[in-house]
Amino acid sequence: MDKVAILGGGPSAFYVASRLLSRVPADRNRNLAVHMFDRLWSPHGLVRYGVAPDHPEVKNCTHKFDELAKDARFRYFGNVQVGPASGRPIPHVVRLPFDEIPRSYTHLVLAPGCPIPTTHPALPLSSRVIPALDLVHWYTQHPTHPHAPPLDGARHVTIIGQGNVALDVARMLLTSPDVLATYDVPLSVLEGLRTSAVEHVSIVGRRGPLQAAFTTKEARELMTISDASMALLDPVLLVPSADTKLSRQQTRVLDLLRKGSTTKSGTTKKTWSLDFFRAPTGIQESESRLRLSLAHTTLDAGLRAVATGATSALETDLVVTALGQQLDPSTPFYDDATRRIPVNASGNVLHPSGRPFKNVYASGWAAMGARGVLASTMINAYNVADNLAASLLGSDSLSPNFEEIMEKDVDPAPPALVREELEKGNVMSYEDWKIIDAEEVRKGAEMGKERERMGWEGAKAFLAASKTRA
C-alpha cells in the first residue's frame, strides 16, 4: 500500500492532502492512507493561530479541509511532535521519534511551517521587548501559552517591521475591544485589551513606503479603524522619484497613504504612525520607559537600507519585533545555508549531495520561506501534491539517481505509540476536533461572539465527558 505521512497540519499540509486525495481515485487497486501529524492539538495551523480575529473570512478555507477530512483514507493526529523541536515547548505534546516515520510510511511530506520568530540583533528579548508572534499567540491562545503582553503599562508601543503581521498587531492594539468582542477573541484577551493603556503605535521600517511588505488590504484596514488616526506622513516620502516605475500595488499603496486615515490626525485619542527609513541600533531599558536608538536610513542603488549617519531616539514602553518567521532548525533535512528544507522544482527534498530523496517532499513555508498569502501556499501545495500523485500513479519521471530512506512495504496502522496515546485521549483525531470546534462555536454563540476557544486541557476533559455520556 501507499502510506503518506504529512508532518504539519497547517494550510499547506491540508492543501497537499486535499489535492492528493482528489488526484488519486479512491477505487484504485492499491490502497492509499494519508496520515497528518501536528504538534498542535487542533488542526489548521496559522488559520487558527495566525490569522487575525477580525479576518474571519480568511478562515473559510477550513470548510474545504473539513470536507477532505471526511475521506476515509485520511487521518489527523494532533498533539504529536515528530522529531525534535526547539522554541517554547508544549508540555502535553506526545513525542514520536522521527525514525518512526521512514519505517512506517512509504511517502513523506514535510510541511512544518516557520514557527520561530526572527529576532533583531540590536534588540534582545525581554518582558518589554517581545516578538510579534508572542502577541499573536496570546490573542489566539496558542498551545505554547506565551505571557500576556504588558499592555496596562504601555502607552506607547513600537513595532519593528512593516509587514502584515506588524499591521495585524497594530490593528488589534488600536481597535476598540467592543468591536473585537464579536470575533474569535478569547475573553481573557478581551479583558487584557480593555485594560490596555496603548495610545500610540509606531510602526517602524528601515525602508520606504514603496518597499514596505504590508499589502494594500491591511493598510486600508488600519486607515479605517473608527477611533484611531494616522499621524501625517512627510509628503516627500510619498513622491516617488521620476525614474521609478511603480507596480500596481505600489501605486495603490501610495494613493492610500496620501489620503491618510479616515479619522483625521488630532481628532482621536489613539494614534498610529508609519515611521519609514528608521533602523533600530540599540535599546536602553530603565525602570519607567524604554529608549530605542534609531539610525536614519536611505536606499542604495540596490534598494537596500543604508545608514545616513543621522540618528534619533524614541521613548517607548513596549517594543514588538515583527521581522518574519523561520523554520525550526531542528527540523529533519534543515539546511543551514538557506534556513529551509532544500527542494527541487517538484518539491522533492534534496540530499546535501544534491540528489533528491525518493518519496520525500516538502511544501509550504518550510520549503519556500515564510512569505506569501494563502493563494501562494495553495499553488505550491498543489504542485507538490500533483508530483506526489504522479509518483503514486506510476507516471513520475524522477531520475533513478536518488537517495532512498522510506520503507516500501508497510502496514496501514499509524505507529504503535500514536495508537496507544490516541486510546488514552492524548492524541486528537479530526472527528474529536470537530466536536471541540462545535462546542467552541456553541459557547461563543451564547456570548454573542464567533467562538470561545478551548485549550488542550479543556478540550481533553470535554471529549472524555462526552464519550462517557455516549
Next chain:
Amino acid sequence: MCCRLRLKTFPPAARHGGIKRPAPGTGIKVHFKDSKGNHVKTIEGNEGDDLLSLAHEHDIDLEGACERSVACSTCHVIISPEHYDLLPEPEDDENDMLDMAFGLSDTSRLGCQVYLTKELDGMTATLPAATRNMFVDGHKPTHH
C-alpha cells in the same frame, strides 16, 4: 465588513451550490480557458450568476478559498477585454486582492465578483498561469 454586506446584497441564487442551470441553448454563454489558452469548457449561466459559482457547478478547477467574501485571490480569472469593459469597476476590496494575484493582467477580476448579464454572452474567462516556480520567480531578496 463591506465584504459581508456585499454578499448579502446579491441574489441568493448566486451563492455557491444555489446555481440553477438554464435549459441548454437559452443561457448566457461563458467560455473557460486554461492558462495556456486551451479551451476547457463552454458553460451557460443565468443573469446574476457569478463566475466562481458557475465554475464550481461545472467542475472547472477554480478555487474559492474564502467562499466569495473577497478575502483571497484564489478565484482570479482573466476576462476577454471586450467583456471586461462591460463590467462595473471593481471595488477597493477586490482591487486589494487583485494586487496579490499571480499572473495579473489588465483585464483580471475575481471570479466571485463577476456577475453575468445578457451583454456578457460569449465572454471568455481564462485561468491565470500559476507556474510551479512561482516562489522562485517571484522571489526578491529582502533586506529587513
